[in-house]
Amino acid sequence: xxxxxxxxxxxxxxxxxxxxxxxxxxxxxxxxxxxxxxxxxxxxxxxxxxxxxxxxxxxxxxxxxxxxxxxxxxxxxxxxxxxxxxxxxxxxxxxxxxxxxxxxxxxxxxxxxxxxxxxxxxxxxxxxxxxxxxxxxxxxxxxxxxxxxxxxxxxxxxxxxxxxxxxxxxxxxxxxxxxxxxxxxxxxxxxxxxxxxxxxxxxxxxxxxxxxxxxxxxxxx
Numbered sequence: 001x002x003x004x005x006x007x008x009x010x011x012x013x014x015x016x017x018x019x020x021x022x023x024x025x026x027x028x029x030x031x032x033x034x035x036x037x038x039x040x041x042x043x044x045x046x047x048x049x050x051x052x053x054x055x056x057x058x059x060x061x062x063x064x065x066x067x068x069x070x071x072x073x074x075x076x077x078x079x080x081x082x083x084x085x086x087x088x089x090x091x092x093x094x095x096x097x098x099x100x101x102x103x104x105x106x107x108x109x110x111x112x113x114x115x116x117x118x119x120x121x122x123x124x125x126x127x128x129x130x131x132x133x134x135x136x137x138x139x140x141x142x143x144x145x146x147x148x149x150x151x152x153x154x155x156x157x158x159x160x161x162x163x164x165x166x167x168x169x170x171x172x173x174x175x176x177x178x179x180x181x182x183x184x185x186x187x188x189x190x191x192x193x194x195x196x197x198x199x200x201x202x203x204x205x206x207x208x209x210x211x212x213x214x215x216x217x218x219x220x221x
């Protein structure tokens with residue numbers, strides 16, 4: 001990908017490292033409980049590992065708590081009602097606890113606390129200039145687009161061809177909205193996003209999802 005794309009900077013890397021270490025220490029009891037629940041609720045590993053595209057197109061391994069049964073094959077897109085999701089997995093997904101191990105990715109430097117969600121290589125079009133801009137920063141655990149699309153799986157459950165709907169409609173919406181934030185980001189705004197993330201987890205209704213009309217124009221442009 002191109003190397004000349006520059007975006008305003010958010011939280012300094014040194015701050016993120018400190019926050020990541022503190023997060024792992026403070027959240028250790030919750031991490032341990034989640035790990036035990038996953039381990040004893042269904043056969044398979046505790047952690048889900050998947051290759052994602054990171055800063056400047058570099059591939060890294062993303063870590064989450066496993067929320068699905070083990071399967072050699074299956075769609076990359078997950079929607080509400082997916083039979084692969086375990087009972088414990090549904091709870092972890094609803095509370096976003098499955099994403100806590102990504103703090104380790106932040107500590108490693110693969111991800112940032114705030115930034116566009118990392119995508120699987122199969123869904124990244126390196127010839128698309130929008131991707132040049134999004135991949136000019138490290139992907140993050142949360143950002144304003146992620147908060148609005150926290151119920152993305154509900155959107156996908158309403159369509160038959162989930163992969164096409166995701167690639168042709170949801171993903172363009174994500175890219176354009178992520179760029180809008182990145183072009184005006186700052187340390188103060190990143191801190192606000194982190195605070196709002198915790199607030200939205202506790203009070204989901206405070207981050208209403210986009211309407212179909214909002215997503216459709218981003219696809220047509």
